[in-house]
Amino acid sequence: MHGIVxxxxxxxxxxxxxxxxxxxxxxxxxxxxxxxxxxxxxVLTGVYRHEEGTILLNGKPISPxxxxxxxxxxxxxVYQEVxxxxxxxxxxxxxxxxxxxxxxxxxxxxxxxxxxxxxLRINIDxxxxxxxxxxxxxxxQMITIARSIDxxxxxxxxxxxxxxLDTAExxxxxxxxxxxxxxxxxxVFVSHFLDQVYEISDRISVLRNGQFIGEYPISELPRMKLxxxxxxxxxxxxxxxxxxxxxxKNISNNQxxxxxxxxxxxxxxxxxxxxxxxxxxxxGLAGLLGSGRTEVANLLFGIDSIETGKITVNDKEVKSHSPxxxxxxxxxxxxxxxxxxxxxxxxxxxxxxxxxxxxxKGWIQPIRRNEQQRLSKHFIKALNIxxxxxxxxxxxxxxxxxQKVILARWLAIQPxxxxxxxxxxxxxxGAKAEIEKxxxxxxQKGMALLFISSELEEIxxxxxxxxxxxxxxxVGEISGDEIQLDRIMKIIASDSKKPVKKLINA
Amino acid sequence: xxxxxxPKPQHLPLIAxxxxxxxxxxxxxxxxxxxxxxxxxxxxxxxxxxxGLAAIGMTFVILSGGIDLSVGAVIALSSILLAxxxxxxxxxxxxxxxxxxxxxxxxxxxxxxxxxxxxxRLFQLPPFLVTLAGMFLARGVALNLxxxxxxxxxxxxxxxxxxxxxxxxLNLPAIIxxxxxxxxxxxxSYTRFGRVVYAIGGNERSALLAGLPVGSTTVKIxxxxxxxxxxxxxxxxIGSQSGDASVGYLLELDAIxxxxxxxxxxxxxxxxxxxxxxxVIILGIITIIPTYEGDLNSWWTRIAIGGLLFFFIxxxxxxxxxCIKNTSS
Numbered sequence: 001m002h003g004i005v006x007x008x009x010x011x012x013x014x015x016x017x018x019x020x021x022x023x024x025x026x027x028x029x030x031x032x033x034x035x036x037x038x039x040x041x042x043v044l045t046g047v048y049r050h051e052e053g054t055i056l057l058n059g060k061p062i063s064p065x066x067x068x069x070x071x072x073x074x075x076x077x078v079y080q081e082v083x084x085x086x087x088x089x090x091x092x093x094x095x096x097x098x099x100x101x102x103x104x105x106x107x108x109x110x111x112x113x114x115x116x117x118x119x120l121r122i123n124i125d126x127x128x129x130x131x132x133x134x135x136x137x138x139x140x141q142m143i144t145i146a147r148s149i150d151x152x153x154x155x156x157x158x159x160x161x162x163x164x165l166d167t168a169e170x171x172x173x174x175x176x177x178x179x180x181x182x183x184x185x186x187x188v189f190v191s192h193f194l195d196q197v198y199e200i201s202d203r204i205s206v207l208r209n210g211q212f213i214g215e216y217p218i219s220e221l222p223r224m225k226l227x228x229x230x231x232x233x234x235x236x237x238x239x240x241x242x243x244x245x246x247x248x249k250n251i252s253n254n255q256x257x258x259x260x261x262x263x264x265x266x267x268x269x270x271x272x273x274x275x276x277x278x279x280x281x282x283x284g285l286a287g288l289l290g291s292g293r294t295e296v297a298n299l300l301f302g303i304d305s306i307e308t309g310k311i312t313v314n315d316k317e318v319k320s321h322s323p324x325x326x327x328x329x330x331x332x333x334x335x336x337x338x339x340x341x342x343x344x345x346x347x348x349x350x351x352x353x354x355x356x357x358x359x360x361k362g363w364i365q366p367i368r369r370n371e372q373q374r375l376s377k378h379f380i381k382a383l384n385i386x387x388x389x390x391x392x393x394x395x396x397x398x399x400x401x402x403q404k405v406i407l408a409r410w411l412a413i414q415p416x417x418x419x420x421x422x423x424x425x426x427x428x429x430g431a432k433a434e435i436e437k438x439x440x441x442x443x444q445k446g447m448a449l450l451f452i453s454s455e456l457e458e459i460x461x462x463x464x465x466x467x468x469x470x471x472x473x474x475v476g477e478i479s480g481d482e483i484q485l486d487r488i489m490k491i492i493a494s495d496s497k498k499p500v501k502k503l504i505n506a
Numbered sequence: 507x508x509x510x511x512x513p514k515p516q517h518l519p520l521i522a523x524x525x526x527x528x529x530x531x532x533x534x535x536x537x538x539x540x541x542x543x544x545x546x547x548x549x550x551x552x553x554x555x556x557x558g559l560a561a562i563g564m565t566f567v568i569l570s571g572g573i574d575l576s577v578g579a580v581i582a583l584s585s586i587l588l589a590x591x592x593x594x595x596x597x598x599x600x601x602x603x604x605x606x607x608x609x610x611x612x613x614x615x616x617x618x619x620x621x622x623x624x625x626x627r628l629f630q631l632p633p634f635l636v637t638l639a640g641m642f643l644a645r646g647v648a649l650n651l652x653x654x655x656x657x658x659x660x661x662x663x664x665x666x667x668x669x670x671x672x673x674x675x676l677n678l679p680a681i682i683x684x685x686x687x688x689x690x691x692x693x694x695s696y697t698r699f700g701r702v703v704y705a706i707g708g709n710e711r712s713a714l715l716a717g718l719p720v721g722s723t724t725v726k727i728x729x730x731x732x733x734x735x736x737x738x739x740x741x742x743x744i745g746s747q748s749g750d751a752s753v754g755y756l757l758e759l760d761a762i763x764x765x766x767x768x769x770x771x772x773x774x775x776x777x778x779x780x781x782x783x784x785x786v787i788i789l790g791i792i793t794i795i796p797t798y799e800g801d802l803n804s805w806w807t808r809i810a811i812g813g814l815l816f817f818f819i820x821x822x823x824x825x826x827x828x829c830i831k832n833t834s835s
Contacts, residue, residue, distance in 0.1 A: 066717070067715060067717065068716075071717070079715075083709070083715050083716070085705050086709065086775075087776045088701075088704060088705065088775075096701060096702075096705055096718065097698070097716055105696040106701070
């Protein structure tokens with residue numbers, strides 16, 4: 001792929017990007033969120049059409065218009081979520097839409113025989129007449145792979161294939177990938193798990209902000225260098241950049257611990273996390289996308305119940321943890337996805353603000369109308385929400401102001417702990433600064449905060465203590481003057497096969 | 507397909523249906539004299555033919571994850587339209603012979619169903635609402651087609667042979683029911699169209715990503731359902747020698763019940779056309795039991811159908827969770 005350009009209204013998602021895939025190699029495509037990885041893949045697989053540039057397949061120019069066309073030309077994709085028909089048999093899943101026929105009718109015997117062969121080609125021996133849903137997600141993914149290679153694929157694109165697999169399943173998948181690589185397939189691998197990237201790849205290409213940064217053999221790109229290329233900061237120069245924020249006082253260890261989680265974890269979520277948050281303290285959760293930041297917040301708030309470990313709030317152990325009980329314990333959480341999980345678009349600003357307080361009080365005691373108006377007026381002023389009137393539907397506000405309304409909703413219950421997941425995403429710089437200032441003010445007043453952001457600078461600026469996550473595990477914890485960008489990057493880059501601190505699950 | 511001694515999990519609902527049918531049939535045969543007779547069997551098939559046809563079409567619709575509420579009204583429309591086409595001018599009819607009238611009726615059924623399919627596909631409308639509108643439309647047209655709601659078809663030289671046809675005691679409605687059933691089983695299991703129906707019901711997004719013809723198949727499914735219902739209307743006309751604009755009220759719900767009792771999941775993707783035959787026969791047996799019982803109120807049939815439906819929905823849910831447990835451990 002050469003000089004690929006793809007623009008969306010207002011954004012140049014790909015700016016003269018190149019990508020070169022050779023036969024018999026596993027090539028990882030790396031970049032932070034919004035770097036253009038998925039756009040590039042979608043151009044390659046025919047979901048999007050590019051505006052400039054050429055795609056050559058074995059020297060011949062191609063321009064797939066639909067995923068089916070790409071598939072016919074030999075480019076197959078396995079997506080993060082498995083795209084199978086769970087109730088149909090494995091064999092049928094592999095052959096649907098192109099069933100072999102005999103006398104105009106589908107030849108089931110041949111389908112079953114060929115499906116078994118296709119699965120055996122990737123060393124999987126299963127009963128192909130059973131419905132696909134009877135197998136694990138990992139096997140289902142192999143079924144999709146078998147389907148792709150039976151299409152005579154030459155290129156296999158694996159988009160976050162491991163995100164829902166456990167360790168054993170990942171190694172099973174990697175065996176299949178290696179087996180295919182040795183058969184001459186070109187494999188594009190996209191994953192947020194750094195260890196996996198280093199385990200399986202032969203080569204890495206890095207994208208950042210829609211631009212091609214470079215292509216490197218795996219041996220010539222140590223982790224530290226990869227991360228600095230991905231986030232675009234030279235690790236050596238970042239330390240002095242953050243120096244002037246170091247004036248913040250350290251939170252003394254005798255402040256009361258508001259929330260304490262010991263060894264908390266859950267299958268397919270974060271595992272074995274130790275975390276505590278003190279009164280008046282901002283704890284930052286740092287890590288790359290997919291490192292388990294949101295998962296930790298979900299565990300703490302009770303959206304996902306914990307399977308291991310225990311959570312105590314104000315020294316009392318929480319037995320049945322749910323968002324309801326969390327709110328009762330004065331824990332508030334603004335989720336990452338404002339649109340889907342936060343605002344209720346058609347309700348007014350006032351109604352959005354009083355929501356959590358009303359839930360906290362219970363429906364038996366409705367909040368009086370003038371109390372509601374007083375509250376919303378107070379928060380509109382206090383948080384500087386730009387609106388003419390509290391009765392406007394929240395959907396008419398800008399992203400930054402919506403975020404403030406959600407903050408107001410939770411502040412109304414006067415929480416002891418406020419968890420903010422990506423509060424600054426998608427809002428403009430001015431609003432970002434205001435929210436960061438608000439965080440500082442709140443903790444000054446003694447509130448405990450958990451702050452999640454994919455922008456490491458924000459974490460470094462605003463946190464008293466930073467917990468670093470990687471591959472859904474805690475890999476480090478730093479506080480005070482240690483909180484520096486290059487330090488966090490170093491922790492993320494360190495090989496978790498040699499863990500910084502080995503934790504034993506009781 | 508494959509015959510195995512150990513039943514596959516996907517066949518369990520079908521096995522449950524067969525068991526219920528067997529229990530019902532054996533009990534009824536022992537209790538009622540003359541129940542287990544060839545005569546009773548053929549009349550059961552004949553009486554069930556219109557419902558059976560509608561249920562066959564409905565099976566494809568439900569397998570694809572949709573619903574068709576218009577089938578009862580289409581049966582009425584088809585029977586009255588057939589009578590109207592063949593009636594003499596003094597009754598306001600067109601005096602067509604049956605070999606002209608029947609194709610017209612079938613065509614109307616296909617176009618009616620197909621149009622609903624196009625609306626559903628093109629404007630992404632919920633099938634429930636589109637076919638609900640279709641139900642009112644078809645019923646209204648049927649009631650307005652003739653001055654009288656009911657129109658007898660008598661002394662028609664091209665129609666009477668159809669009425670009087672007998673083959674081993676089976677009359678034409680029963681035979682056509684069986685033939686269409688066999689064709690439908692083949693279509694559902696051995697043609698690409700049939701498999702795409704299952705795929706759409708299983709996961710429409712995956713079907714699109716796999717490059718399957720989701721749009722055209724949706725239209726064909728509703729056209730097929732319309733066709734089946736119009737055949738059902740013709741069979742009703744043959745069986746009763748008349749067209750009736752008020753026949754088939756709530757028949758769409760009986761058809762849905764038959765499909766679900768036959769083991770097809772209402773959410774789509776799972777089920778068999780053969781199961782629908784069993785469901786139709788079970789409903790048929792339940793319906794005629796009060797005539798044997800004599801003093802039994804016929805509303806008991808409704809209660810029995812309701813109970814059976816509950817049982818099957820619950821059983822499917824339990825089976826499903828059992829299957830998942832078995833395989834994940």
